[in-house]
Amino acid sequence: MDDAHRPAIRYVVAGGGTAGWIAAAVLARFLAPSSATVTLVESEEIGIIGVGEATVPLIAQLNALLGIHEPDFVAATNGTFKLGIEFVDWGSIGNRHFHGFGDFGEDIAGLPVHQYWLRLNGSTAAPPLAPLDEWAMPWAAASRDRFAPNAAMKGEAAQFRYAYHFDAALYAAYLRRVAESAGVTRIEGRIHAVGRDGESGLLTHLALETGQKVEGDIFIDCTGFASLLLGKTLGVPFKDWSYWLPCDSAAAVPSTRAGRLTPFTRSTAKSAGWQWRIPLQSRTGNGHVFASRFISDDEAVAQLLDGIDGEPLAAPRILRFTPGHRERFWEGNVIGIGLASGFLEPLESTAIQLIQTGVARIVELLPDARPEPALIAEYNRQTTLEYERIRDFILAHYCRTRRDEPLWREAASLELPETLKHKLACWDASGRIPLYELESHQEPSWASILIGQEAWPKRYNPRAGVPPEEQLRTMLEQRRARLAEAAERMPAHDHFISRTCASDTASAATA
Template sequence: MNGPDRKTTRYVVAGGGSAGWITAAILAHFLPPDAASIILVESEEIGIIGVGEATVPLLGQLNALLGIHEPDFVAATNGTFKLGIEFVDWGEKGNRHFHGFGDFGEDIDGLAPHQHWLRLNKTGAIPPLGEWSMPWAAGRRDRFAPPQAMKGEAAQFSYAYHFDAALYAGFLRRLAEAKGVKRVEGRIIDAERDGETGLVSHLTLDGGHRIDGDIFVDCTGFASLLLGKTLGVPYRDWSEWLPCDRAAAVPSSRAGRLTPFTRATALPAGWRWRIPLQSRTGNGHVYASRFLSDDEAVAQLLTGLDGEQLAEPRLLRFTPGRRDRFWEGNVIAIGLAAGFLEPLESTAIQLIQTGAARIVEYLPSGRPDAALAAEYNRQTALEYERIRDFIIAHYCRSRRTEPLWREVATMDLPETLAHKLAVWSACGRVPLYELESHQEASWVSILIGQGIIPNSHNPRADALPESKVRTILEQRRMFLAQAAGRMPAHDYFISRTCSAREMA
C-alpha cells in the first residue's frame, strides 16, 4: 500500500559511516518491525571519513542497550579502554592535567571537593586536583578495571573506548543488518522533492535505481547531500571561536604500554591527538590553516610520533559549526552532515547517538510534525552549543604566546560561556544550563587544570578546620592511589578479556 494509509513508515538512511549505521541500529532497535522499514544506502566508492576513534562513556550505554557484548565489541574493533583525556601544554607550555570520566569525590561538609581544594591552594602547597580523580589515579599508572570491580569512592567513575573507525563501521553494519536493516550499495545522484509538499520523495542512485521513503536521515558526512544541498539549510560557521579548520591524521606502530586515555597535546597552531589501539596508535594534528601550512602541520605531526609511521598522512578540511536546523520537512541530518566540532573532547559520536535517540523520541508515529521538528531542532542546537562552549573553554584563557593562542585568548566569547566564566571567576562554581553534556567536575578539571583559578571560593569551605580538611583529602588521595595500584595493567586486562589477536 502506498500513501498516507500505509502503516509502515519507510526510513531511508543516506550514508553508511558511523552516523548512518548507529542511526540505523537505533531505529531498528526501537521501532517495531511492523511499523518501520529501514534502508541504508552507502557508496563504497565514496567511502567513510575513517577517523573518529575516541569516544565518551555514553557509547557504553548504547552498547548495553543494543545488547552488544563488551569483550566482543572491543576485540572486533581493535579497541582499548579510555578513562579520560590527558592534556599536555594547554594553558601554558609544561602544563599537564587530566579530564577524567568521573568527579573529585563526594562533597565534604556539603561542598564539592574542589571548593576545599581552592581554599587550601590559597594558603599552602597542595597536590594537583587531579590526584582526587580515580580515572587519573588509574590512568597515570596505565591501569584499568571497570568500576564494578572496584569499591567505594574508587568505583565512582565511568569509561569509554578507543577503536579503529573502519572496523567499527563494519561492526555496526553487521549489528544493524542483523536487526533487519537493508543495505543498498550505490552513489546517490539526486534527491527528488514532491512538487506540492516540498518533502523529499525518493533518492535516485547512479544507474537509475530509485529509493522511495517517508523519512530520510541524512548521514552523508560533510557532503550533507539532503539537508545541506537539496534543502539548502544554511550552515552556522563557528570559526570566529574555533579557528582550527584542518587535520592531518596518520597511524603509527604501537609503542610501549597501552595508555588507558587519549592524549591531547597543544601545539603552536593547534593540537595533536594520540589514541592508543591494541595494535597501533592513531595520531592527528588539528590546526588552524591561517597560522600553519599543510606541509608544516604534517611535519610537526610526524616529528612527534612515538612509533613507526605506518601510512601516508591524510589531510582533512572542515568548518566548525552546525546546520541552522537539523530536521527540515522529512529530512533529519545526523553526524557530519549536521555539524562538526573539533574532536578535542571526542563528542561527535556522542552527538550521533543523542541525535538518533531523539529521532525515536520525537518521531514516534513516523509522520513529520512541525512542532516536533522545532523541539528536535531546539534541543539539538542547545546540545551543540553547550559542547562548543566547553571546547572554547580549553582555548580562551590560554597563556601561550604563539599567534593562534594570543588570538583566542582575547576573542569575544559566546554570551553563555562568558557568563559561566564570570561566575567561575567570582566563586568557583560553574552554572550549568539545559542539555549540558559536561557536568561541573568536567569544567572544573579543565579550568583548574589550565590554572584558571577563581578569585574566590565558597566561604563555607572556611568553616571546617584546615587540618581536618587536609586529613580528609589526604586519606582520600591515598585510598585512590592504593585502589589504582591494585588494578591490573591496561594491557593485561585487555589480553585477558578482549584481545583483538584472539579474534583474528
C-alpha cells in the first residue's frame, strides 16, 4: 500500500502528567495530521503526582522542538533558572560542592583541567587551591546568585548550559495547551478496563468508566506509578534496584519564599537520605527523600520541617516508590514513558530527561503502526542502558561517603554494579572516568562529584606533572579570575526574572 492510502495511525496516550503531555505534544508535532491521530486520556479525579520541579539542560531541546518561548514558559510555570545542584553534607558533614551544567575549561595538552587541579591541590609547596567548582562558570554565577543565559555571554564565560525549576502542576497545564494546539484530543475519564486482541494479545482499546471506548493502534502508558498498561495489563516484571538505591520514600512540602532566588537546586544529605530545596518565583519546593528502613515517617517529616527556610504552606505529603524499571519499556503495542516505566530517585533530576529521551526514541524507532521486533528490542536495549548509566551516577554520590550513620555505612559497603566498579577503579588509579554508550553525565560531572566529596584518586595522570608548577598555577588562577569577573557582570537572578519572565501569581503572592 502506498503512503497516501495508509490509514492514519491512532496513538493513544494513557495519562496526563508530565510524561503524558510531553509524549502527546511531541507525537502531534512530529507526525503529520494525515498520518496519525493523538488522543490522550486522563482522570482529573486521580490527578498527577505533582512533584518533579527540577530539570536538566536537555529540556531546552524539547522546548525548541515544541516552539516554546522561554519567557512565556518560565512566567507561566512560576519558573526559575537552574545552573546546577549544590550538595551539602555529602561525603562528610560540613562538605559543600557544586555539580554545575558546565565543565572546568578546555583540556590542557589533551588532559582535562581537573587533572591539573589534582596535581596542584596535592602540592605542599604553595597555599591550597580554591575548590574545583570555581573553575566552572555555573558556580561562578550561582555562588553570587547571578544569572544570564549563556547566549548572552561571550567566550569561556558562555561555556555552560542551564535548566529550569518549575511548578509541576503548572507545567502539566502548560504542556496541555501546547499539545492541544498541536492537535491532540483530550478525553476526561478513568480507565477501568483494557481491551486486547484474543489472538495477538495486542491492546485494542481503553474502556472508560463513562462507558466510552478509546480505540488505538499504539498505546503510550503514562499512568504514573499505577503502570496500568505495561505493568498491570501486560505483566511486564519490574527490575528492583533497592539494593543499590535504598531511598524508597519522600516527604514533600512547599514553603513561603525566603530571601533571594538561588539559581540552583540544593541537596542536603541527612542521616537517612537527603533533602531538596527548589526555589520557585512564588514559593520554595522542599522534600526529604529517605530510606524507610532507617527512619520513620514522623522523624523524616520532622527533619524536613527543621531544614526549610520559609513557613510551610501545606501539610507534608508522603510518597512511596521503588527504584528501578520495567524489564521491558516497550512490549507489543505498548510503550511505557515516565513513572509507568521506571523511576530512579530524583537526586540528579533525571526523570523528565528520561521522559524526553524515551519519546525521542519512539519517534525515531516507530515508523508505522506495525512495530518491528528488532526495533522494539533496540528501544529496550537503549533505554535500559540509559537507566543503568544514570543509576551508576546516582550511586557514585552515595558509595564513597565517610558519613557514619546506618544508611551511609551500608552505602559505603555495597557490592557495586560491575560498570560502576570499573569506572571507580579507573578513577582511583589515575583520576579518569571511562565513559560508555548512552552516558547522560560526562567526565566533568563525575569529577565534580568525586572531587567534591573528597574521594581522591591515588594519583593524577603523570602527564599533568609536565607543565612548570608556577606557570600552571598562574594559568588556572587567571581563568578563575576571568570567570568571577564575568559572573559579577551578570544580573542578579531575581532581577533577570522580574525583568524578563515574572509570573503573575508570584507578583500577586509577594505583593
